[in-house]
Amino acid sequence: MNYFPCFINLDNKKVLFVGAGKIAVRKIFFLIKMNAQIIVVSRKISNNLIKLHREKKIDWIDTNFFENQLKKIFLVIVATDNNSLNKYIYEKTKQKKILVNVVDDRSKCTFIFPSIVERFPIIVAVSSGGTAPVLTKMIKEKIESTLPMNLGKSALLAQKWRSHVKLKFKKSIYRRHFWEKIFEGMFVNHVLNGNFKKAIKVLNNEIKRKKVIKGEISLVGAGPGDGGLLTLKGLQVIQKADVVLYDNLVSSEILSLIRKDAKKIYVGKEAKKLCISQEEINLILIKMAKKGKKVVRLKGGDPFIFGRGGEELEVAKKFKINFQVIPGITSAIGVSSYAGIPLTHRNYSSGIIIINGCKKNEIEGKQNWKSISRLKNYTIVIYMPRLQSTYIFDELKANDYPLDMPIALIEQGTTLNQKTVIGIFKNLKSLLFLMKSPTLLILGKVVSLSKNLSWFKSDTNQNSLL
Incomplete structure (x- = not known):
């Protein structure tokens, strides 16, 4: 980031304009609103500026630019078509450590005007x-x-009540929750409709209300990787969170959307690596919610698809904590779509079976491979198959699953690093050695459609071994 975004108070600050063309005039009119002291250096100025000069809203120096004009100047805006003069002013302001903007020449700007x-x-x-x-x-x-054009009136009205709210709510977290409730409710609607008395009544009622700040837990599905697949409601919830507990599979793109002052706690789970236990995660969720905080449990994919979301909500229910679930796009749906593989197709597949491939002993890992192998017109999607690849292959093969059935292995699906390998079931174990985690395995006739339907062009090319 070349320019640090910041708002500067220009009240009674001297701002020098060298040149008085159309661009300069637009900026002058804007900076007058900021109560800046405008000084214009130019041989000629427009009728608009002459009027401002007569009204003593700007000062006009009817001469060429001289270095001594920079004395006690806070900002300089250069708007001339004389390149040598522009360069000269830029160098002089740099020497004197004065902020300068040379219009349409970014190389000679120490600050720029945003839209x-x-x-x-x-x-x-x-x-x-x-x-x-x-x-x-x-x-x-x-x-x-x-x-809305008059949205700012809500802020002006709220400003008058800030001291009252501060007296009522001593802790900043409670004040923030109060204002979030106000700005999301009827208060803003009344202001936008010009019903200021009703808006003030809403404020009064909320301030007088008995102070009960309840914590809550929100399970939010972050989707399979692409930040654009996060739902709108998911985005709204994580931006209101006081605390976010996030997994290993949540992308940095989505983590960057969390409020800057929110507490972020990494509770990622990676195979064969030391990680925080589910019991510890449950304790953190309850502890934070009991403190009146808005807690988000942010998970890759969907919270209820191999995400242990149900277990966490059972604990929340036990401790009488309010909770909600914001579904996410699970990997089976998102990754297959980005690989051009329709999970169902009336000519190829009449259903879907989703399996957790890294489990062998828990309930979700005890598969009826015999029944699964018979469903040759179904698409089988296996999450995290690498660790149990031999077991998965042996079980399916032992139950006569077709050795020539098309399969797809997709690594880091929906991201720019997506890698797709297409092959047949017979070569499953050798193909898995080519992949890194996280990997999704898709088995079924629909995989053969990927060659024609693949649309997501990542930097990593698709490899086909069919």
Whole structure:
């Protein structure tokens, strides 16, 4: 990141404009709103600026630029088409450690202007660091369309009540929960409709309400890897969390979406590696929720598909903790789709069997391989098959599963590092040695469709051994 995003208070700060073209005029009008002291150096200025000068809203120096004009200046905006002059001013401001922006020349900027969405006092700034201004403009337009024009009035009204709320709720976490409830409820709707009396009544009622801050646990499925597959509700919940317990399979892309001040606790589980036990995870969930915190248990895929989500909710229920579940896209669905393999197809497969491949002794690992092997018109999806590859192969083979059945092995599915290997069941064990974890195994006639239906072009090419 080349530019650190920050909001600067320009109240009574001197800002020097060298040049007074259309771009400069737009920025001058904006900075006047910030109560900056505007000084314009230019031989000619537009009628708009002459009017501002007469109204004593800006100062105008009718001359060329001289170095002594930089005295006591906080910011400099250069808007001329004279490249040698622009370079000269840039060098002088650098020497004097004054922030400078040379319009349309990023190499001569120590600060840049973002695209701004203003709903006073709310300001949203968007920037690409000068690399893609058209894209920045498009993003700004999308944000503009989602924020009501008078949204800022909610912030102004809330500001008047902050001291009352602070007296009522001593702890910052309780104040944040209070304001989240306010801004998600009828308060904002009343303000947007101009019903300020009703909005104030909502505030009054909530402040007077008996203070009962209850913790809660949310199980959130993060999906199979691609951050874009996180559900909208999942995103909303993790951005409100006070504490997030996350697994090894949750991508860094999704972890970056968690609120910066939220506590993140890694409780990842990796095969054959020392990791925190399920009992310890349960204790942390209950302990944090009892403190009144919003706790998120963030899991790769879906919480109820080999994610032990049911076990964690049983504990929450026992301790009378409120909970909710936000489903995620499980790997069987997400990874197969990115590999171009439809799990069902009326000409190839009439159903799906999902198996946990790394278990052999627990209930979820005790498979009826004889029955499974007979379902040759079903698609079999096996999670984490590497550790038990010999066992899986031997059981299926012993029950006459077709040795020529197409199979797919997909590593790091839905991510840019996705690797897909297509082969036949006969070669399962040797093919698994080519893969790293996490790997998904798909067996069934539908795998043969991957060659034509594969659409996700990652940097790792698909290998076919059919």
